[in-house]
Amino acid sequence: MPLPFLYNVVLFAQKIPKKKVSHQGDEMWSTIILIFELTILFVLVAIAYYIVAKIKKGIHEKNKSYSEHLTEFQGAHEEGEITRDEFQKIRKHLAGKIAQETKEKE
Helix, strand or coil: CHHHHHHHHHHHHHHCCCCCCCHHHHHHHHHHHHHHHHHHHHHHHHHHHHHHHHHHHHHHHHCCCHHHHHHHHHHHHHCCCCCHHHHHHHHHHHHHHHHHHHHHHC
8 A cells, every 4th residue: 555655755745844945046047048048049040141151152153154264263373273284274175165155145
């Protein structure tokens, strides 16, 4: 018969004096938790914005015309990142593509 034992435990627990709980401390912790949650929300929004900006930039770069690519390679050649021979090969390769692109626009 476990019920009388549990009944005695409940009666004993009721006799233990309870501490007075200060609601002021609860309000402080609620405020701290709210600030922490808002900070986490802000960080997550910033991360989402960064990811969307990177994806949007990547999509924009994929839609560059061949003449824009040639301009970038010309800048790389002028800065010494690629040699003159490499630039000439790239220019010859892109020249046909640029001509085709120009005809399609007309």
